[in-house]
Amino acid sequence: MPRSVCTIIGAGEGLGQALAARFAREGFDIALVSRTEAGSAAAFAAARAAGNAASVRYFAADAMRPETIEQAIARISDEMGAIELLIYNARGAFSACEPLDMTYAALEENYRVEVVGAFAAAKSVLPAMRARGRGSLFFSSATAAFRGSATYPLYAIGKFGLRALSQSLGKAYSRDGVHIVHVRLDCDLDVPVMRDLYGDRYAPGILADPEDVAQTYWLTYQQPRSAWSNEIEIRPHTETWTF
Amino acid sequence: MPRSVCTIIGAGEGLGQALAARFAREGFDIALVSRTEAGSAAAFAAARAAGNAASVRYFAADAMRPETIEQAIARISDEMGAIELLIYNARGAFSACEPLDMTYAALEENYRVEVVGAFAAAKSVLPAMRARGRGSLFFSSATAAFRGSATYPLYAIGKFGLRALSQSLGKAYSRDGVHIVHVRLDCDLDVPVMRDLYGDRYAPGILADPEDVAQTYWLTYQQPRSAWSNEIEIRPHTETWTF
Amino acid sequence: MPRSVCTIIGAGEGLGQALAARFAREGFDIALVSRTEAGSAAAFAAARAAGNAASVRYFAADAMRPETIEQAIARISDEMGAIELLIYNARGAFSACEPLDMTYAALEENYRVEVVGAFAAAKSVLPAMRARGRGSLFFSSATAAFRGSATYPLYAIGKFGLRALSQSLGKAYSRDGVHIVHVRLDCDLDVPVMRDLYGDRYAPGILADPEDVAQTYWLTYQQPRSAWSNEIEIRPHTETWTF
Amino acid sequence: MPRSVCTIIGAGEGLGQALAARFAREGFDIALVSRTEAGSAAAFAAARAAGNAASVRYFAADAMRPETIEQAIARISDEMGAIELLIYNARGAFSACEPLDMTYAALEENYRVEVVGAFAAAKSVLPAMRARGRGSLFFSSATAAFRGSATYPLYAIGKFGLRALSQSLGKAYSRDGVHIVHVRLDCDLDVPVMRDLYGDRYAPGILADPEDVAQTYWLTYQQPRSAWSNEIEIRPHTETWTF
Numbered sequence: 001m002p003r004s005v006c007t008i009i010g011a012g013e014g015l016g017q018a019l020a021a022r023f024a025r026e027g028f029d030i031a032l033v034s035r036t037e038a039g040s041a042a043a044f045a046a047a048r049a050a051g052n053a054a055s056v057r058y059f060a061a062d063a064m065r066p067e068t069i070e071q072a073i074a075r076i077s078d079e080m081g082a083i084e085l086l087i088y089n090a091r092g093a094f095s096a097c098e099p100l101d102m103t104y105a106a107l108e109e110n111y112r113v114e115v116v117g118a119f120a121a122a123k124s125v126l127p128a129m130r131a132r133g134r135g136s137l138f139f140s141s142a143t144a145a146f147r148g149s150a151t152y153p154l155y156a157i158g159k160f161g162l163r164a165l166s167q168s169l170g171k172a173y174s175r176d177g178v179h180i181v182h183v184r185l186d187c188d189l190d191v192p193v194m195r196d197l198y199g200d201r202y203a204p205g206i207l208a209d210p211e212d213v214a215q216t217y218w219l220t221y222q223q224p225r226s227a228w229s230n231e232i233e234i235r236p237h238t239e240t241w242t243f
Numbered sequence: 244m245p246r247s248v249c250t251i252i253g254a255g256e257g258l259g260q261a262l263a264a265r266f267a268r269e270g271f272d273i274a275l276v277s278r279t280e281a282g283s284a285a286a287f288a289a290a291r292a293a294g295n296a297a298s299v300r301y302f303a304a305d306a307m308r309p310e311t312i313e314q315a316i317a318r319i320s321d322e323m324g325a326i327e328l329l330i331y332n333a334r335g336a337f338s339a340c341e342p343l344d345m346t347y348a349a350l351e352e353n354y355r356v357e358v359v360g361a362f363a364a365a366k367s368v369l370p371a372m373r374a375r376g377r378g379s380l381f382f383s384s385a386t387a388a389f390r391g392s393a394t395y396p397l398y399a400i401g402k403f404g405l406r407a408l409s410q411s412l413g414k415a416y417s418r419d420g421v422h423i424v425h426v427r428l429d430c431d432l433d434v435p436v437m438r439d440l441y442g443d444r445y446a447p448g449i450l451a452d453p454e455d456v457a458q459t460y461w462l463t464y465q466q467p468r469s470a471w472s473n474e475i476e477i478r479p480h481t482e483t484w485t486f
Numbered sequence: 487m488p489r490s491v492c493t494i495i496g497a498g499e500g501l502g503q504a505l506a507a508r509f510a511r512e513g514f515d516i517a518l519v520s521r522t523e524a525g526s527a528a529a530f531a532a533a534r535a536a537g538n539a540a541s542v543r544y545f546a547a548d549a550m551r552p553e554t555i556e557q558a559i560a561r562i563s564d565e566m567g568a569i570e571l572l573i574y575n576a577r578g579a580f581s582a583c584e585p586l587d588m589t590y591a592a593l594e595e596n597y598r599v600e601v602v603g604a605f606a607a608a609k610s611v612l613p614a615m616r617a618r619g620r621g622s623l624f625f626s627s628a629t630a631a632f633r634g635s636a637t638y639p640l641y642a643i644g645k646f647g648l649r650a651l652s653q654s655l656g657k658a659y660s661r662d663g664v665h666i667v668h669v670r671l672d673c674d675l676d677v678p679v680m681r682d683l684y685g686d687r688y689a690p691g692i693l694a695d696p697e698d699v700a701q702t703y704w705l706t707y708q709q710p711r712s713a714w715s716n717e718i719e720i721r722p723h724t725e726t727w728t729f
Numbered sequence: 730m731p732r733s734v735c736t737i738i739g740a741g742e743g744l745g746q747a748l749a750a751r752f753a754r755e756g757f758d759i760a761l762v763s764r765t766e767a768g769s770a771a772a773f774a775a776a777r778a779a780g781n782a783a784s785v786r787y788f789a790a791d792a793m794r795p796e797t798i799e800q801a802i803a804r805i806s807d808e809m810g811a812i813e814l815l816i817y818n819a820r821g822a823f824s825a826c827e828p829l830d831m832t833y834a835a836l837e838e839n840y841r842v843e844v845v846g847a848f849a850a851a852k853s854v855l856p857a858m859r860a861r862g863r864g865s866l867f868f869s870s871a872t873a874a875f876r877g878s879a880t881y882p883l884y885a886i887g888k889f890g891l892r893a894l895s896q897s898l899g900k901a902y903s904r905d906g907v908h909i910v911h912v913r914l915d916c917d918l919d920v921p922v923m924r925d926l927y928g929d930r931y932a933p934g935i936l937a938d939p940e941d942v943a944q945t946y947w948l949t950y951q952q953p954r955s956a957w958s959n960e961i962e963i964r965p966h967t968e969t970w971t972f
Contacts, residue, residue, distance in 0.1 A: 066347050099411045100366060104309050104359055111354050115400060116347055123343060147728070148410025157358060157407040164403035167391025168342045174966045190955070205955065212956035219948040224941035226919070226934065226965040236955040237903045242633070242728045390971070417723045433712070448712065455713035462705040469676070469691065469722040470698035479712040480660045485876070485971045552833050585897045586852060590795050590845055597840050601886060602833055609829060634896025643844060643893040650889035653877025654828045 003054055005083045007031040007076055009121055010063065010090030011043040014191040015140065018210035019043075019087055022218050024050035028084070031076040033069070035062045055080060063090040063113045066120030073124035082132060085221060086125050088118045089140040092158050099153040106154060114158030115165055122169055126178060133177040136221055139166045143186040143233075163231075170230045179228055181220060185213065186235040208236045246297055248326045250274040250319055252364055253306065253333030254286040257434040258383065261453035262286075262330055265461050267293035271327070274319040276312070278305045298323060306333040306356045309363030316367035325375065328464060329368050331361045332383040335401050342396040349397060357401030358408055365412055369421060376420040379464055382409050386429040386476075406474075413473045422471055424463060428456065429478035451479045489540055491569045493517040493562055495607055496549065496576030497529040500677040501626065504696035505529075505573055508704050510536035514570070517562040519555070521548045541566060549576040549599045552606030559610035571622040571707060572611050574604045578644050585639040592640060600644030601651055608655055612664060619663040622707055625652045629672040629719075649717075656716045665714055667706060671699065672721040694722045732783055734812045736760040736805055738850055739792065739819030740772040743920040744869065747939035748772075748816055751947050753779035757813070760805040762798070764791045784809060792819040792842045795849030802853035811861065814950060815854045817847045818869040821887050828882040835883060843887030844894055851898055855907060862906040865950055868895045872915040872962075892960075899959045908957055910949060914942065915964040937965045 006028035008019055016032075020043040024030050030047040032040040040058045047056040057080065061072035077083060092110035118139055129135025144152060145159035166182035174180060188194045190207035198207070216234050223229060235241055249271035251262055259275075263286040267273050273290040275283040283301050290299040300323065304315035320326060335353035361382055372378025387395060388402035409425035417423060431437045433450035441450070459477050466472060478484055492514035494505055502518075506529040510516050516533040518526040526544045533542040543566065547558035563569060578596035604625055615621025630638060631645035652668035660666060674680045676693035684693070702720050709715060721727055735757035737748055745761075749772040753759050759776040761769040769787045776785040786809065790801035806812060821839035847868055858864025873881060874888035895911035903909060917923045919936035927936070945963050952958060964970055 099362075099408070099415050100369060102362065104363070107359050107362060108351075108354075111351075111358075111404075115354070116350050119342075119345065119350060120347070126343060148407045148412075148414055150411060150415035153408070153411035153415075156411055157404050160403040160407035161354075161400050164391045164400040165342075165396070168393060168396035168399055169391075171391060171970060172342050172393035172396075174968070177966060179966070207955075209953070209955040212953035216952050216956040216958070219951055222948055223945050224938070226936075226938040227941035227945040227963045228966055229945070229962050230964070230970070231962060233958050233960060234956045235959070237906060237908070237957055239903070241900060241959070414727060417725070420723060422723070450712075452710070452712040455710035459709050459713040459715070462708055465705055466702050467695070467698035469693075469695040470702040470720045471723055472702070472719050473721070473727070474719060476715050476717060477713045478716070480663060480665070480714055482660070484657060484716070585848075585894075585901050586855060588848065590849070593845050593848060594837075594840075597837075597844070597890075601840075602836050605828075605831065605836060606833070612829060634893045634898075634900055636897060636901035639894070639897035639901075642897055643890050646889040646893035647840075647886050650877045650886040651828075651882070654879060654882035654885055655877075657877055658828050658879035658882075 003027065003029045003081070005029045005031055005076065005080045006085045006087070007033060007073065007083050008043065008087045008089055009033040009061070009069065010088065011040045013042045014189050015210050015213060016089050017043040017046045018214035019089065019217060021046040021050045022211070022214035023085065024053035024056065026218065027052050029053050029055040029080055031057055031059055031080055033059050033061050033072050035060065063117035064109065066116055069117060069120040070124045073121065077128065082128060083125050083135065085136040085138070086121055087138045087140065087217070088121045090117055091140070092154060094152065094155055096151050097154070098150065102154055107157070110154045110158045111161060115161040118162055118165055126173060129178045130173060130176040136179040136181070137169070138181045138183055138217060141182050141184050143184055145182070145184055174228070174230070177225060179223070179225065180230060182231045183217065184231065184233045186233050186241055187239050189213065205236065206238050208234065246270065246272045246324070248272045248274055248319065248323045249328045249330070250276060250316065250326050251286065251330045251332055252276040252304070252312065253331065254283045256285045257432050258453050258456055259332050260286040260289045261457035262332065262460060264289040264293045265454070265457035266328070267296035267299065269461065270295050272296050272298040272323055274300055274302055274323055276302050276304050276315050278303065306360035307352065309359055312360060312363040313367045316364065320371065325371060326368050326378065328379040328381070329364055330381045330383065330460070331364045333360055334383070335397060337395065337398055339394050340397070341393065345397055350400070353397045353401045354404060358404040361405055361408055369416060372421045373416060373419040379422040380412070381424045381426055381460060384425050384427050386427055388425070388427055410473070417471070417473070420468065422466070422468065423473060425474045426460065427474065427476045429476050429484055430482050432456065448479065449481050451477065489513065489515045489567070491515045491517055491562065491566045492571045492573070493519065493559065493569050494529065494573045494575055495519040495547070495555065496574065497526045499528045500675050501696050501699055502575050503529040503532045504700035505575065505703060507532040507536045508697070508700035509571070510539035510542065512704065513538050515539050515541040515566055517566055518542070518544050519547045519558050521546065549603035550595065552602055555603060555606040556610045559607065563614065568614060568618065569611050569621065571624070572607055573624045573626065573703070574607045575626040576603055577626070578640060580638065580641055582637050583640070584636065588640055593643070596640045596644045597647060601647040604648055604651055612659060615664045616659060616662040622665040622667070623655070624667045624669055624703060627668050627670050629670055631668070631670055660714070660716070663711065665709070665711065666716060668717045669703065670717065670719045672719050672727055673725050675699065691722065692724050694720065732756065732758045732810070734758045734760055734805065734809045735814045735816070736762060736802065736812050737772065737816045737818055738762040738790070738798065739817065740769045742771045743918050744939050744942055745818050746772040746775045747943035748818065748946060750775040750779045751940070751943035752814070753782035753785065755947065756781045758782050758784040758809055760809055761785070761787050762790045762801050764789065792846035793838065795845055798846060798849040799853045802850065806857065811857060812854050812864065814865040814867070815850055816867045816869065816946070817850045819846055820869070821883060823881065823884055825880050826883070827879065831883055836886070839883045839887045840890060844890040847891055847894055855902060858907045859902060859905040865908040865910070866898070867910045867912055867946060870911050870913050872913055874911070874913055903957070903959070906954060908952070908954065909959060911960045912946065913960065913962045915962050915970055916968050918942065934965065935967050937963065
C-alpha cells in the first residue's frame with residue numbers, strides 16, 4: 001500500500017509545525033508549502049523528528065498567487081502521490097486596526113490569502129479526491145469567522161469569507177466522499193510570540209497547546225463518513241467563551 | 244432647516260427604485276449612484292414622481308473602483324449637503340455555478356463589489372457622520388450572508404464578507420451615533436425578471452414587494468438610538484424559512 | 487371602524503408600562519394582564535395618560551397557570567373586541583446562580599413562565615387571528631436566547647425555549663397573515679432598579695430607554711407583510727455587543 | 730488501575746446500543762440506564778458482545794423523574810466506581826404535530842425528559858468529576874436545537890433548552906477539567922424504524938450509521954483538554970445540509 005500524502009499550506013512555527021509532526025507520526029508523507037523554504041524549516045524538522053514519514057518535502061508557493069498553489073499541488077501529486085489530506089493553514093496578517101483605518105490594498109491582500117488561496121488549494125486537490133471518492137480538506141480558521149470586530153476587522157472579513165467557501169464546498173462535494181472541515185480556533189495558541197503578548201496575563205493552560213490542537217485535527221480526520229463534522233470548534237478548557 | 248440627503252449606491256430597478264421613491268416621499272433629497280446614468284433612470288423617475296424631494300440627482304461611480312465611490316460621495320456632500328442616510332445596494336453578479344467552476348477573477352470582482360465597494364462607501368461617509376454625531380448606513384444583503392451554497396457560492400462568499408464588514412463598523416462606530424445596519428433579504432423580490440424566472444411557480448404574495456421592503460427600510464431608519472437593530476431580516480409572510 | 491385591542495401580558499413597570507403608553511398613544515385599546523392589579527398599575531396609569539385609548543382595562547392571569555391566560559384572553563376578546571396585537575412580556579426570575587445551584591422546581595417554574603405561558607397566549611389568540619387573516623404576536627426576549635450562561639443559566643434556558651416556540655409558530659402561521667416576532671433585547675433597560683444595580687457604572691445612554699424600546703416595537707408592528715422581520719434585536723448605540 | 734465507567738442514560742436500540750458497544754470495546758465498564766430493563770436489553774447484549782468490558786450492568790431510572798436519575802447515578806458510583814463519561818441519550822417523543830396542537834402536558838413532559846432529566850444527570854455526576862478534575866458529559870441532541878419547526882415544535886423546544894443547558898454547564902465547569910459536549914445529529918439514523926419510514930426514499934448511505942456516530946463520540950471523547958469542542962455536529966457525507 002502506498003503511503004498517504006498530507007499537504008500543509010502555511011506550514012510555519014506553531015500550528016503548522018505541530019500538524020506536520022502529528023501527521024508524520026501517523027505515517028503520512030508530508031508536503032510543506034510556504035513562500036520561502038525558511039518558513040517551513042521548523043515544520044520540516046519536526047516532521048523529520050517524528051520519525052515515521054518516509055518523505056518530508058518542501059514546495060514553494062505564495063498564497064497570494066493562486067497559480068503558484070496550483071503548481072505546487074501539481075508537483076506534489078506528481079512527485080509524492082495522491083494527496084489524502086490538505087490543510088490550508090495560511091492566514092492574513094493578524095494586525096489590529098479600527099475599521100476606518102483599513103486600506104483597500106489590505107482588504108484585497110487579506111482576501112487573497114484567506115479566500116482566494118484557500119479556493120486555489122481546493123480547486124487543485126478536489127478533482128482527484130472526487131475521482132478517488134475520498135480525501136480530506138481542512139481549513140484552519142478562528143472565531144473571527146463568526147463575528148465582526150471593532151479591532152480586527154480584516155481578520156473577521158477574511159475568516160467569514162473562508163467559512164462561506166468551506167460551507168459551499170462541503171455542500172457541493174461531501175457527497176463525493178471528500179471531508180471538508182472549517183476548523184475554528186476559539187483561543188490563542190500557546191506559542192512564544194503569544195506568551196510574550198500575554199506577559200503577566202500568561203498562565204499555564206490559558207492558551208491552546210499546538211500539539212493538542214493538532215491532535216484534535218487528527219481525531220477529526222478519523223471520523224467515518226456517515227458521521228462527519230463539517231465545522232469544528234476548538235478551545236482550551238479554561239476559555240471563557242462567548243459564542 | 245436644510246433638507247436631508249439620502250444616497251443610494253446601486254440604484255437600479257427593483258429595490259433601488261423603490262428605496263429612492265420611498266425616501267423621496269419622506270422629503271429626502273436623493274442622490275443616485277450607479278455606473279451609468281441609464282442604470283439609475285428608473286429610480287430617478289420614481290424619486291421625481293414621489294413629488295416631495297427638492298432635488299434628485301445622479302452621480303457616476305463604479306462599485307468595482309473604490310476611488311470613484313469616494314469621488315461621487317465627495318461631490319454629493321459638496322453639492323447637495325450632508326448625507327443623512329447611505330444605502331449600499333450594489334451587488335455582485337447573482338449567477339449560479341458550482342464552487343469548482345468559480346474563477347479567481349470572479350472571486351475578486353465579486354469581493355470588490357460586495358465588500359471593498361461597501362467599505363469605500365463607509366469610509367467616505369462615516370467621518371462626517373461621526374463628526375455630526377448622527378447618520379445611517381444600511382447595507383442591502385441576503386440570507387446568503389448566513390450560509391454557504393453549493394449553487395451560489397460567489398454570492399455567499401460576498402455576503403458573508405459584507406456582514407463581517409457591517410458588524411465591524413457597527414461595533415466600532417455605533418457609539419458615535421451612526422446607525423449601521425445589515426439588511427438581510429430572506430426571499431426573492433417581486434420584480435419582472437423574478438416573475439419570469441418563477442414561471443408557473445409564481446403566485447401573488449410569494450415574493451417580497453420592493454415597495455414593502457423599502458417601507459421596512461424606512462421603519463428601521465426611524466428607530467431611536469437607544470433601541471437600534473444592527474441586523475434586520477426581511478421576508479414575506481409566505482416564506483418557508485429555514486433560518 | 488372599531489378600535490383595535492393591544493393586549494400586554496406582563497405589564498409591569500419598565501417595558502410593560504412603556505408599551506402600554508406607546509400603543510395607547512396610537513389609538514389602541516389596551517388590555518393589561520398580570521397576576522395582581524397592582525402589578526399593572528403603573529402601565530394602567532401610563533396608558534390612561536397617553537390619552538388616546540378609549541379603553542384601558544386590567545385582567546388577572548398567572549403566567550404560571552396557562553388556563554388563566556386562556557380565560558383572560560377569552561374575556562378580553564369578548565368584552566373589548568378582537569385582539570390585533572398581543573405582546574407576551576412576562577418573564578421568569580432573573581436571578582444569578584451557577585448552573586449546579588438550579589433547583590428542579592426553579593427549572594420547571596421558569597419554563598412555565600417563559601415557554602408554557604407564552605404558548606398559552608399564542609394558543610388563545612392565534613385561531614382568531616388566523617381566521618381574520620391578520621394580527622401580531624410579539625415575544626419580549628433577550629440575548630440570553632442566543633447563548634448559555636455560567637451565571638444566569640435559568641434565564642438562558644427559558645429564552646432559548648421561547649425562541650424555539652416563536653420560530654415554530656412563525657414558520658407554521660405567518661402564511662395565515664399573523665406576524666410573529668421574537669424581540670431580543672441585547673442590553674439592560676434604563677429603569678430605576680437597573681440604575682441602582684449599575685451604581686457608579688451608570689451613565690446616560692448606556693442602557694436602553696424603555697420608551698425607545700417601545701418605539702421600536704411600534705415600528706416593527708408597522709412592517710408590511712411582504713417584508714416582515716421574525717426576529718428583531720434591540721440595543722442602545724453605546725452597547726459593546728458580542729453577538 | 731481501576732476500570733473507567735461509562736454511563737448511558739437512554740440506552741435503547743440504535744444509538745444507545747452502538748455507544749454501549751463502542752465504549753465497551755475500549756475497555757470501559759458500562760452502566761445502562763433506562764426506565765425498564767427491556768429498554769436496555771439490546772445495548773446490554775451489544776456491550777457484552779463487545780467483549781472488553783469487565784462489567785455491564787443495568788440500572789432503572791425514569792428520565793421524567795429527576796430523583797430517580799440521582800439515585801441511579803449514586804448506585805453506579807458506589808457499586809461500579811467513578812463515572813468517567815456520562816452520555817445523556819434520552820429524548821422526548823419525536824412525534825409530528827403543528828404548534829397549535831401541542832398540549833401543555835406534552836410541553837411539560839418533553840421538557841422534563843430533554844432538559845430537567847439532563848440537568849439531573851449533570852447534577853449527579855459533576856461534583857465528583859470536578860473534584861477529580863476530569864470527566865466527560867455528552868448530550869445527544871439534534872439540528873432541532875438550532876431552529877424552530879412548523880412540524881416538530883416540541884422537539885425543537887426541548888433541544889433548544891438542552892443546548893442552553895449544555896452551554897451553561899460548559900461555560901461554568903470546563904475550567905474544572907470536565908468536558909461538556911452538545912452532540913448535534915444533523916440527520917436521521919440508519920435503524921430499522923427509519924428505513925421503514927423512508928420506504929422508497931431509502932438508499933444506502935443517506936442515513937447515519939449508528940456505529941459511525943458512536944465512533945465520532947469516541948473520537949470526540951479523546952480530545953485533549955486544551956483543544957476541546959463543546960458543540961459537535963454529525964452528518965453523513967450525503968446530507969444536503971441547510972445549516
